[in-house]
Amino acid sequence: MLRRKGEELINDIAYSFENGATCTACEAIQAVLKRLVKANESLFLSTMTELCKLAGEDPEVCEGAVAREGPIIAYALRQIEIGSKTSKLFCITFMGVCDYPEVTPYKVSFPKKESPRLRPAPSGETPIRIVQFSDIHVDRLYVPGTSTNCTTYICCRAESIPKSLEGADSLAGPNGNHHCDVPLSLETSMYRAIEDIGPSFSIFTGDIIDHAIWNTTQAQNTINIDLAYAEMSSLGHIYGTIGNHEADPVNSFPSTAVESAPQPQWIYDTLSYIWSRWIGDEAATAEKNFGAYSTKHPGTNLRIISLNTNLYYIQNYWLYQDPMEPDPSDQLSWLVRELQAAEDAGDRVYIIGHMPMGLRDTFHDYSNYFDQIVNRYEATVAAMFFGHTHSDEFELSYSSPHRHFSTAAAMSYIAPALTPNTGHPSFRLYTIDPATFAVLDSVTYIANMSAPDFQTTGPVWEKYYSAAEVYGPLVTPPLEEGDELSPAFWHNVTEAFERDQGAFWGYWERKKRGWEVGDCAGGEGACREREVCQVRAARAEDNCVVPKLGFHYEQMSEGNEKEGKVEEDVCGGSMGKKVFGALMGRKNLVEVLVGRVIEMESRV
Numbered sequence: 001m002l003r004r005k006g007e008e009l010i011n012d013i014a015y016s017f018e019n020g021a022t023c024t025a026c027e028a029i030q031a032v033l034k035r036l037v038k039a040n041e042s043l044f045l046s047t048m049t050e051l052c053k054l055a056g057e058d059p060e061v062c063e064g065a066v067a068r069e070g071p072i073i074a075y076a077l078r079q080i081e082i083g084s085k086t087s088k089l090f091c092i093t094f095m096g097v098c099d100y101p102e103v104t105p106y107k108v109s110f111p112k113k114e115s116p117r118l119r120p121a122p123s124g125e126t127p128i129r130i131v132q133f134s135d136i137h138v139d140r141l142y143v144p145g146t147s148t149n150c151t152t153y154i155c156c157r158a159e160s161i162p163k164s165l166e167g168a169d170s171l172a173g174p175n176g177n178h179h180c181d182v183p184l185s186l187e188t189s190m191y192r193a194i195e196d197i198g199p200s201f202s203i204f205t206g207d208i209i210d211h212a213i214w215n216t217t218q219a220q221n222t223i224n225i226d227l228a229y230a231e232m233s234s235l236g237h238i239y240g241t242i243g244n245h246e247a248d249p250v251n252s253f254p255s256t257a258v259e260s261a262p263q264p265q266w267i268y269d270t271l272s273y274i275w276s277r278w279i280g281d282e283a284a285t286a287e288k289n290f291g292a293y294s295t296k297h298p299g300t301n302l303r304i305i306s307l308n309t310n311l312y313y314i315q316n317y318w319l320y321q322d323p324m325e326p327d328p329s330d331q332l333s334w335l336v337r338e339l340q341a342a343e344d345a346g347d348r349v350y351i352i353g354h355m356p357m358g359l360r361d362t363f364h365d366y367s368n369y370f371d372q373i374v375n376r377y378e379a380t381v382a383a384m385f386f387g388h389t390h391s392d393e394f395e396l397s398y399s400s401p402h403r404h405f406s407t408a409a410a411m412s413y414i415a416p417a418l419t420p421n422t423g424h425p426s427f428r429l430y431t432i433d434p435a436t437f438a439v440l441d442s443v444t445y446i447a448n449m450s451a452p453d454f455q456t457t458g459p460v461w462e463k464y465y466s467a468a469e470v471y472g473p474l475v476t477p478p479l480e481e482g483d484e485l486s487p488a489f490w491h492n493v494t495e496a497f498e499r500d501q502g503a504f505w506g507y508w509e510r511k512k513r514g515w516e517v518g519d520c521a522g523g524e525g526a527c528r529e530r531e532v533c534q535v536r537a538a539r540a541e542d543n544c545v546v547p548k549l550g551f552h553y554e555q556m557s558e559g560n561e562k563e564g565k566v567e568e569d570v571c572g573g574s575m576g577k578k579v580f581g582a583l584m585g586r587k588n589l590v591e592v593l594v595g596r597v598i599e600m601e602s603r604v
């Protein structure tokens with residue numbers, strides 16, 4: 001009887017799949033997972049581990065990652081009502097199916113009406129220089145001479161097991177490899193290059209910890225955070241922000257309203273203690289309960305507001321409440337208060353955060369609410385700085401659905417990573433108006449890993465390109481020395497991409513940090529459309545991203561052992577995404593899952 005029920009369930013799921021009702025199939029799988037969690041959480045965890053291994057992951061990775069993430073996934077599944085908006089969001093994030101639900105309307109309230117202030121004109125004073133670096137992902141277990149083509153997501157460690165015999169002759173050099181995180185020698189070489197520039201201050205947009213998400217501990221993360229900030233403190237003044245990899249388990253940042261969740265107070269305390277030397281005790285303690293701060297750069301009218309953007313990250317399982325909170329940890333209302341104070345004082349503001357707000361990685365609702373705030377304070381916000389994507393990119397906010405230079409309201413600078421997994425190690429230098437803090441130029445530096453002496457004499461950090469130089473001449477009239485790279489300017493650059501395929505390919509190559517540039521999915525037209533859409537979408541609901549299965553759907557036939565590899569996720573890399581993605585494509589995994597539930601229910 002029970003066995004028949006199990007077979008029916010499996011057939012139902014397969015039927016939905018074969019008829020293209022993948023969202024229905026996802027919800028059915030979610031319902032089975034929920035049943036398992038409710039009945040026996042430890043059986044849920046062991047089943048997740050089993051499925052992870054069947055999905056082709058390294059066994060050690062599966063065990064470590066499930067032990068860390070599994071209990072939070074179980075928490076999320078308990079909250080979710082099947083068929084609700086939260087349930088669909090879960091399917092989009094972890095299974096790559098269902099359509100994006102509408103944003104839930106929420107009007108952010110402001111203490112005062114918008115003031116008719118405009119962006120200030122350039123002062124003409126001698127510019128200052130600031131540096132931004134991001135996603136350093138330092139691997140203190142990096143060992144030269146180890147395998148670079150191994151069974152786990154990052155290699156170059158003593159325990160790295162070569163994938164094949166051919167992989168055995170590809171060994172890690174002393175200064176880094178594209179399949180690995182960052183050795184100390186590469187990290188410190190970047191700090192020496194930045195010291196040579198001598199910036200007025202630096203912005204570090206987070207992600208210190210390596211990608212070995214199956215093996216993190218609070219103690220080791222704390223040590224690695226301390227060590228990284230100690231290394232970089234030779235740069236002088238640094239404004240840091242909190243990355244999703246700083247957490248243990250990765251990405252886990254509960255809102256303060258989740259009473260049953262342990263607050264990651266240890267990260268907030270560790271960071272605010274380190275940051276206090278640059279932001280002062282008051283800023284460091286005032287809002288440390290969720291990892292954000294607001295501070296004035298000494299002797300200026302520049303306010304730096306550092307946000308914990310992990311509270312809007314789709315791979316943060318803690319956020320899957322049903323219904324979801326409109327303002328996790330009340331960070332957005334805090335941001336409004338800080339921006340109002342800045343406006344009242346005539347200050348200019350840099351908003352810094354780890355994850356840019358317009359990506360597929362950002363919940364549409366939170367991005368929409370954040371966008372309302374940026375629009376309200378567009379004259380006060382001089383620029384925003386993010387990392388997380390590892391790519392060299394930009395994003396524009398608009399005051400109207402009509403995307404035009406006259407409605408371009410704010411600019412997000414997204415700096416490429418130090419970690420070389422998707423390109424050459426990089427950082428950015430900005431030329432800044434010292435009175436208005438407007439960005440006058442954005443110059444990316446790289447250390448070319450293909451250079452013959454990269455592993456011998458060491459990384460050489462060189463100017464890769466200047467945005468003013470390569471994009472300035474594309475607009476009419478061309479950008480002039482001393483002009484701001486304003487939101488309107490950047491909008492006009494995106495129009496130049498639409499007119500001129502060559503100009504667009506230049507952008508694409510730079511976005512990829514000049515490494516394995518190759519083809520862009522969908523060919524010229526589709527690629528350009530998609531990329532321009534993303535640049536114009538600091539509000540995530542506008543980014544043209546369509547959920548898709550992590551890998552090509554293979555017929556859910558029995559014995560389909562083809563290794564389905566879920567699309568690599570350079571910045572999040574959670575195990576849940578791999579397992580759930582695999583469940584969506586492989587009948588044999590669904591059979592194992594359903595089998596466990598039926599077995600358990602036959603026992604009671």
Ligand SMILES: *[C@@H]1O[C@H](CO)[C@@H](O)[C@H](O)[C@H]1NC(C)=O
Nearest residue numbers: 040041042043044046600603
């Ligand atoms: C729950 O599952 C675990 C692990 O599979 C098993 O050892 C335990 O007996 C189960 N508990 C109940 C109450 O069924």
